[in-house]
Amino acid sequence: MANRAPVSGTALFLSFLIIGCTSIGGGLTAWIRRELVERRGWIDDQQFLANYGLSQMVPGATNVNLAVLIGAQLRGANGALIALAGLMLVPLAILLALGGFYFAAHGASHATLLNTALAGAGAVAIGFNVATGIRLGLANIRRLGPALIAAAIVVAIGVIRIPLLEVLLVAIPASLALTLLQRSR
Amino acid sequence: MIATLLQIAAMFAVLSLLAFGGGAAVLPDMQHQAVDVYHWVTAREFLDMFALSRAVPPGSMIVVLVGQKAAGVAGGLVALLAMFGPSSLLAFGVARLWHRAGGAAWRDTLEQALAPVSVGLTIASGIALARSTEHDWAAYAITAAAMLLLVFTRLHPLVVMAAGALLLILAGG
Numbered sequence: 001m002a003n004r005a006p007v008s009g010t011a012l013f014l015s016f017l018i019i020g021c022t023s024i025g026g027g028l029t030a031w032i033r034r035e036l037v038e039r040r041g042w043i044d045d046q047q048f049l050a051n052y053g054l055s056q057m058v059p060g061a062t063n064v065n066l067a068v069l070i071g072a073q074l075r076g077a078n079g080a081l082i083a084l085a086g087l088m089l090v091p092l093a094i095l096l097a098l099g100g101f102y103f104a105a106h107g108a109s110h111a112t113l114l115n116t117a118l119a120g121a122g123a124v125a126i127g128f129n130v131a132t133g134i135r136l137g138l139a140n141i142r143r144l145g146p147a148l149i150a151a152a153i154v155v156a157i158g159v160i161r162i163p164l165l166e167v168l169l170v171a172i173p174a175s176l177a178l179t180l181l182q183r184s185r
Numbered sequence: 186m187i188a189t190l191l192q193i194a195a196m197f198a199v200l201s202l203l204a205f206g207g208g209a210a211v212l213p214d215m216q217h218q219a220v221d222v223y224h225w226v227t228a229r230e231f232l233d234m235f236a237l238s239r240a241v242p243p244g245s246m247i248v249v250l251v252g253q254k255a256a257g258v259a260g261g262l263v264a265l266l267a268m269f270g271p272s273s274l275l276a277f278g279v280a281r282l283w284h285r286a287g288g289a290a291w292r293d294t295l296e297q298a299l300a301p302v303s304v305g306l307t308i309a310s311g312i313a314l315a316r317s318t319e320h321d322w323a324a325y326a327i328t329a330a331a332m333l334l335l336v337f338t339r340l341h342p343l344v345v346m347a348a349g350a351l352l353l354i355l356a357g358g
Binding site for chain 2: 020023024025026028051053054055056057058059060061062063064065068069072073077080084087088091092094095096098099100102103106113115116117118119120121122123124125126127128129130131132133134135136137140141146147149150151152153154156157158159161163164165168171172175176178179180183
């Protein structure tokens with residue numbers, strides 16, 4: 001890996017700019033891999049997966065963390081900033097424009113159609129979150145203990161509405177203890 | 186204005202560090218603060234913004250719209266920096282320590298322990314959002330159908346969102 005040519009800041013920015021554009025509509029992780037591993041060959045699959053695993057362990061949007069970690073690996077702290085800026089630029093501009101349009105139209109008397117459409121899209125977006133969680137669970141939870149922890153969190157936050165911090169302060173140590181207990185057997 | 190920007194910065198900076206398993210984890214808390222504590226948006230608007238923000242990557246971009254509603258474009262930018270700054274710094278720092286301290290030995294244990302937490306938080310975010318807006322039977326039906334479609338098929342989420350919008354328009358009009 002040491003014999004690879006250094007990555008220029010401009011090339012890094014352009015790559016993440018492309019990723020930010022192509023991933024509109026979804027599949028961000030796959031687009032990051034395609035651009036950086038397959039097209040540019042800046043990192044290999046093993047490095048990609050190591051960064052991906054780490055980006056899931058720290059709080060924050062996984063893909064944003066992934067951009068930070070890969071940027072930092074290629075060009076240090078500056079690389080992290082360049083990757084973030086490239087990734088965010090186009091989605092941010094689009095969203096601010098969408099927001100401006102929404103705030104201007106929302107509440108106007110003729111906006112009923114827009115409101116109904118957004119309510120429908122919102123109902124799907126809620127289902128999307130639940131589906132994502134279920135898919136994650138089907139892929140990663142194999143035992144009763146972890147399943148009960150996940151279920152307890154769903155009830156605590158989704159039904160009883162206990163604040164997140166309090167739930168995390170109990171759930172993370174409990175899950176860690178359970179994992180260690182199962183491993184020591 | 187400055188006071189609002191500071192409130193935005195403080196609120197999202199805290200949420201940034203609590204977002205275990207991704208941005209979905211903090212949606213219920215974010216909604217509670219933006220709607221009930223600061224009154225920047227209504228519950229309905231929050232759900233609209235959530236739907237709009239799903240059109241662009243990465244996750245958590247809803248913070249831009251919440252900030253924009255509270256304090257204009259400057260508010261949107263401050264919200265973005267506050268939501269992604271602290272977690273990015275933490276990721277950067279943890280990666281350095283990780284490589285130096287040979288954290289790989291801990292990786293499997295941590296991954297295994299955080300998986301059920303992420304799963305629970307992500308599912309809970311959807312349920313909390315549905316319960317906090319005036320989700321009528323039609324909306325619940327669409328949510329349930331979308332959930333089944335997205336678990337069991339490879340349909341693109343944006344296609345399902347467009348279908349949901351169309352369905353509610355047809356049902357209502």
